Amino acid sequence: MEAKHSNKIFLSLIFASLVMVVGLFFYNALHDPANEPVIPNIDVPAVKAKIKDAGLVPVEAKYYKELK
Amino acid sequence: MAKPKIIQCLLCPKECKLYDGQRGDCRVRIHLDGKLQTLVYGRPCAVHIDPVEKKPVYHLLPGSQAFSIATAGCNLHCKFCQNWEISQKNPEETVNYFMPPKDVVNNALTSGSKSIAYTYSDPNIYYEYVLDTAKLAKKAGLKNIVISAGYINPEPLKELSEFLDVYKVDLKAFNNKFYQEICSATLQPVLETLKNLKKLEVWTEIVNLIIPTLNDDFTEIRKMCKWIKSELGNDVPIHFLQFYPQYKLNNLPPTPLETLTGARKIAIEEGLNYVYLGNIPQGEGNNTYCPNCKNLLIERIGYFVKEMRINNGLCNFCKFKIAGIWG
Numbered sequence A: 001m002e003a004k005h006s007n008k009i010f011l012s013l014i015f016a017s018l019v020m021v022v023g024l025f026f027y028n029a030l031h032d033p034a035n036e037p038v039i040p041n042i043d044v045p046a047v048k049a050k051i052k053d054a055g056l057v058p059v060e061a062k063y064y065k066e067l068k
Numbered sequence B: 001m002a003k004p005k006i007i008q009c010l011l012c013p014k015e016c017k018l019y020d021g022q023r024g025d026c027r028v029r030i031h032l033d034g035k036l037q038t039l040v041y042g043r044p045c046a047v048h049i050d051p052v053e054k055k056p057v058y059h060l061l062p063g064s065q066a067f068s069i070a071t072a073g074c075n076l077h078c079k080f081c082q083n084w085e086i087s088q089k090n091p092e093e094t095v096n097y098f099m100p101p102k103d104v105v106n107n108a109l110t111s112g113s114k115s116i117a118y119t120y121s122d123p124n125i126y127y128e129y130v131l132d133t134a135k136l137a138k139k140a141g142l143k144n145i146v147i148s149a150g151y152i153n154p155e156p157l158k159e160l161s162e163f164l165d166v167y168k169v170d171l172k173a174f175n176n177k178f179y180q181e182i183c184s185a186t187l188q189p190v191l192e193t194l195k196n197l198k199k200l201e202v203w204t205e206i207v208n209l210i211i212p213t214l215n216d217d218f219t220e221i222r223k224m225c226k227w228i229k230s231e232l233g234n235d236v237p238i239h240f241l242q243f244y245p246q247y248k249l250n251n252l253p254p255t256p257l258e259t260l261t262g263a264r265k266i267a268i269e270e271g272l273n274y275v276y277l278g279n280i281p282q283g284e285g286n287n288t289y290c291p292n293c294k295n296l297l298i299e300r301i302g303y304f305v306k307e308m309r310i311n312n313g314l315c316n317f318c319k320f321k322i323a324g325i326w327g
């Protein structure tokens, strides 16, 4: 009885690890970390002030899209 | 908390993804208030009048002047950049003029220039400024010349091409590893630009700066020449330029003359009709010869044209059509 129970635990552990390995494999294959933008810590009002101080006037650019 | 908005620039193959306040790899395009904005529209930091030969462009109105402008920033980061003091700077760090498109065109006309050259850094990144200026310049009878690394996506290239007369592409090497390690870019999009320019019928000249030990392998140069001939044709001029140590490549010597003449010999063997050497004072590599009768057609000393024997685009000797824009 005892042996049967620990066998079950052992098999579940193996199954769980397999799921994790396969999951990680697909996650890595589909997610290139180089393509993931890092959320920067930007002080936007300070950026705007710096641009204004330099006498630059932002003008809307062409060729861009918003990511959903 | 709402997910912060991300904007993706689609102008060049880098396709930067930007959060609010963040700017692209080129330093001049920024996500502000939910829009992508350019910081350099009408704000050039370099304005000069140059002989068109200095670009170098050899097959457009030889001996004429090009009104030349550039803004700060660049989407490449070449370790050998000649203009790194503007190309590798944010526009807040350079001294900028205020020169909207109509002023560029007026200044070009007043100076007696026959063309406007968008140059020095890389005009791809000040795209909107180039586009609006080029439209006005074309109406005013001026030619438009883009001097670029050709690292631009096909759609914006197509829109701009309508107003362009010449696109000079800096083909840095025929080797992706070089592009990645020395220029922070990749080779394939540049080759696509070259093929697209052919389809769009924009006169194209190619420059290849030969850097000792990095891209001076003759087998690779031959491969590049074969590719040019098969994909673009043998009338595309190629300029092999001599490298001088600068910026982050101060440790390398200038390109030996034998390497340059060797590259020229290879290009001629591969059947390219117009093969030039640049950054060297004088000699065969500066001149244009008729591909048919082999006579000397344009003799150049440095950037200056001493003699020109082309009339209405035809060789004075055998009347062979010389590719380019001559009138």
Ligand code: SF4
Pocket: B009, B010, B011, B012, B013, B014, B015, B016, B023, B024, B025, B026, B027, B029, B075, B124, B125
């Ligand atoms: S043009 Fe600038 S912002 Fe746009 S993708 Fe290229 S480097 Fe990024």
Ligand SMILES: [Zn+2]
Pocket: B290, B291, B292, B293, B294, B295, B315, B316, B317, B318, B319, B320
């Ligand atoms: Zn001839």
